[in-house]
Amino acid sequence: MQKLFNTICNDSVYFDQETIIIQLNGHRNVVSTCNLNGGYKEDIQYIYNNSCGKSIEAGDIVTMKGNNMMEHYHALTLELNLPADKTTGMCTAALMENMATVTQSKESISVTAMVTAGIDINGGRAGDPAQFNEFTNEPLDSTQGTINIFLLIDAHLDAGTLTRSLITATEAKSAALEELMANSMYSEGLATGSGTDNIIAVSNLDSKIQLYNAGKHCILGELIGATVKKAVQEALNKQSGMNPKRQASTIWQNKRYGITYDKIFQHYQKLSNNPNSSLEALLPIIDEIASNNEVLAQIAAITHLIDQNRWGLLTEVNLKKTALRYLNLLRKDYDLTEIPETKEENKETPFYKHLIDLINNTLGGILHNHIIKRKRN
Known part of the structure; x- marks a missing residue:
């Protein structure tokens, strides 16, 4: 496992097996969209973002590691030698070397967004027709494109405020795509994301700064919006060359x-x-x-x-x-x-x-x- 750097909260960021792993070194609370240990938790020790992109580039057939996403993440977590009861994660076909990391600070508040992104293949607009039917046991192809976001906040947020941060981050992601005129692949609309996006938000319960609002009107909301929007656009450029020059077409x-x-x-x-x-x-x-x-x-x-x-x-x-x-x-x-x-x-x-x-x-x-x-x- 290769150590890369420490986050604004002094958590350790590692790279291993095409995966960015963050070890949470203090008292943190986490909101995750992962099937494994998803939702609100205060006992998570590790969060990760795993890529199958190199396998796809090599021509390998990539399938789920279980009968459903819960089993897939459980098996993947064990392969990464992480504790399955204290870990939550994300998966993508975007390459980890194309991750964008953006940190901004204001009034003693710091926010970092770490993003991998690609939507040229499965960008979609909220409300587009579904691409699979989960009631017929059709497999979900989650390998085509994804925007995955680590949102790291160096402030103490209660459960509601941390959860509210996901709304601001999602709006920022959609704003990033709007400014690039990113297309939905499934309708005549502009994309608001991909069909397989995930986010893990973390706040620092050890911080003496207690915040109660993550909406756009407050400083925390401003920092979340600015970091996520910039990181999404940088990640899209790194992964697929989606940038203003290409999109000016x-x-x-x-x-x-x-x-x-x-x-x-x-x-x-x-x-x-x-x-x-x-x-x-x-x-x-x-x-x-x-x-x-x-x-x-x-x-x-x-x-x-x-x-x-x-x-x-x-x-x-x-x-x-x-x-x-x-x-x-x-x-x-x-x-x-x-x-x-x-x-x-x-x-x-x-x-x-x-x-x-x-x-x-x-x-x-x-x-x-x-x-x-x-x-x-």
Whole structure:
């Protein structure tokens, strides 16, 4: 077991068997979402975050170590040589070397967030359709992506305040994803997390500082929000390159709406009348167009209007009128014909679905004209 460092509460952080293990060296109280010793506890000695990512990269088949998550965590805890009755943990496919650690302090209060994160595969939005049915004994695939958070607070919190900290931390996680325009993989919404996220929060019962509020209006809430949001974004960047530069792309922001390489390429093929063209060969040019900030600005405005229309805030009449105005400005900039506002659509299909097709058509047209100009030059 390799010693890495001590936390703000002087607890010991170790690395062993692709696992970050924290040994709690004083009187601590813990709230954990783990099946093993989860909930509120005051007798936990070890907390951990285990990765199966290296096994997945090696091509190994990763399965649960028992018939359910309780049995899985019990077996894993014993493999780590930790006491099963005094330990609680988390699992992920993210690599431990991609963990982000952020500490902030204010008015004698210190908070640390230690986060591993990845949501490119199973990012989801609260309320999305379920991906498995636990009543049919289908196995839960928890290896695709997860945001796991250690929240370490150097202050004495009662059971309610420590539990309340989870709300603030979860809001911070969702805010981190919102600022990156992270997509749900299961709906047309923006992601609020992954389907398998976990958190373990710890407070220091030895501290002379007693706090009774972990909401956003208090200093503790400010520190929880700031550390978790920053650590989540740093971890996503380390794990999968999800950062503002990558996300400043029409495609990365709007896969949820079907604005994809394939769809853009299909429209390009129709316009170019070249069935033998290769998507792979054109990927760099499509990326260049999708990442053009002027293109992104116009289309981001349109897709946000679509969001508001789906949420019931914007009527279809005003969506159509305003979105087509934005889209035609973009088409004019790239020498594409204007789309008339009087064009008839299928009334059985929401207009925004047709609008998405027009966006893909516009991007395909920009690609087509770009290639023509390159050939001429």
